[in-house]
Amino acid sequence: MSNSITTVNPTTGDTLNTYTLMDSSQAKQVVEASHQAFLDWRLQSLEQRAKIVKAIGKALTDHKEELAELIVKEMGKPPEQARQEIDLCAGICDYTAEHGPKKLADEERKPGNGERGFITYSPMGVIYGIQPWNFPAYQVVRYSIANIMAGNTVLLKHAENVTGSGLLLEKIYREAGLPENVFRTLVISHDISDEVIAHKAVRGVTLTGSDGAGRKVAAKAAENLKKTVLELGSNDAFLVLDDADLDLAVDTCVTGRVFNGGQTCVAAKRFVVTEANYEAFKERFVAKMTSLKVGDPNESDTDLGPMARVDLRDTLHDQVEKSVENGAKILCGGEKPEGKGAFYPVTVLDNVTPGQPAYDDELFGPVAALIRAKDDEDAMRIANDSRYGLGGGIISKDTKRATELARKYFDTGMVFINGFGVATPEMPFGGVKDSGYGREHGGFGMHEFVNAKSVIVVSE
Incomplete structure (x- = not known):
């Protein structure tokens, strides 16, 4: 030793x-x-x-x-x-x-x-x-x-x-x-x-x-x-409800996934989108994620630096591969780079379902899991279908209804409505269940x- x-x-x-x-x-x-x-x-x-x-x-x-x-x-x-x-x-x-x-x-x-x-x-x-x-x-x-x-x-x-x-x-x-x-x-x-x-x-x-x-x-x-x-840890769900502003939804969800290189316990990780918005959201979300530059953090045009360690990068890639083996589909990224450093590409997975690491576990890096919901009620069910309960988010034009969903149904310690946040000194930070x-x-x-x-x- x-x-x-x-x-x-x-x-x-x-x-x-x-x-x-x-x-x-x-x-x-x-x-x-x-x-x-x-x-x-x-x-x-x-x-x-x-x-x-x-x-x-x-x-x-x-x-x-x-x-x-x-x-x-x-x-x-x-x-x-x-x-x-x-x-x-x-x-x-x-x-x-x-x-x-x-x-x-x-x-x-x-x-x-x-x-x-x-x-x-x-x-x-x-x-x-x-x-x-x-x-x-x-x-x-x-x-x-x-x-x-x-x-x-x-x-x-x-x-x-x-x-x-x-x-x-x-x-x-x-x-x-x-x-x-x-x-x-x-x-x-x-x-x-x-x-x-x-x-x-x-x-x-x-x-x-x-x-x-x-x-x-x-x-x-x-x-x-x-x-x-x-x-x-957690695998926080961000819900894009039927009445969501898609511009706001895409911007919020991209920021929520890649902030700090996606290495944040309260990051947005599962994106639960209702049938009404799924295809439009997917197209725009993937386009914006693909446009992000991964590289040397000291370069001014870099959006994401490397992951913190090579072993953490390799673990994340293994989770992506296991998810694909169990039915997930890679929409962008997903290939482990050669060369020095702990870099990993911005990655989006589709067809994410229970039994895959992308659904069940925490992906601690720049990998997003897209999950299709039938409607708002189904989206809320999927969000709570997790052993974790740290944070989550709701994107909806009806702020009053979103607030009530957060108050009564979201089984997490924190909920962000129409935006993404990490922590603030004024508000309690912590979770429930395995979080x-x-x-x-x-x-x-x-x-x-x-x-x-x-x-x-x-x-x-």
């Missing part, structure tokens, strides 16, 4: 850096240092924590070009999308700093068995996050800032291919004034990760990743009676890993 991690540029195939893995003893020392830091950090006022969270947002902005350049090198997204990711991170810090003190303030209650009472949201301790590579900065900021605001200390195990981004974020947080060991990046193997989960100082575990990884981490955490938050549980953003993340403690004064 190797004792190091080597990161590779997915555009060129060139080696970027090599990092030595921490052994069990070194990881344990970091966990224990994080716990010692917690004993002081928990005593800081909400206002002081908010001040430092705000400063982290400014530091992220100050380091935007450095961090964006590293993200482009490590996972291959275009520079402008990397900058947008860091802007979102700064926005999360600003939102948390502004609303955190109120969200975490004590709540007065009048108990029936005493003079007075209140609920205090006490921090729990060390929170361990296992994060993916698709948004190297955002995935980290999303959970860490909420927990830092709550008074917890935070550990990060980042995806191996974005190890440099994890270490740079630790440096930026410290530069902003965060006390030592309140946020630390662990460069560790999966085996050592299990030891971290089991460590008595670790009080909560949060993971963003596949449903397979979620099951393993949740089982290990449950074995040690640790609370978890899981944000897992996991727990919520981040919108103030919800600040309450996931706190002790809602009842204090009752029986007599004065």
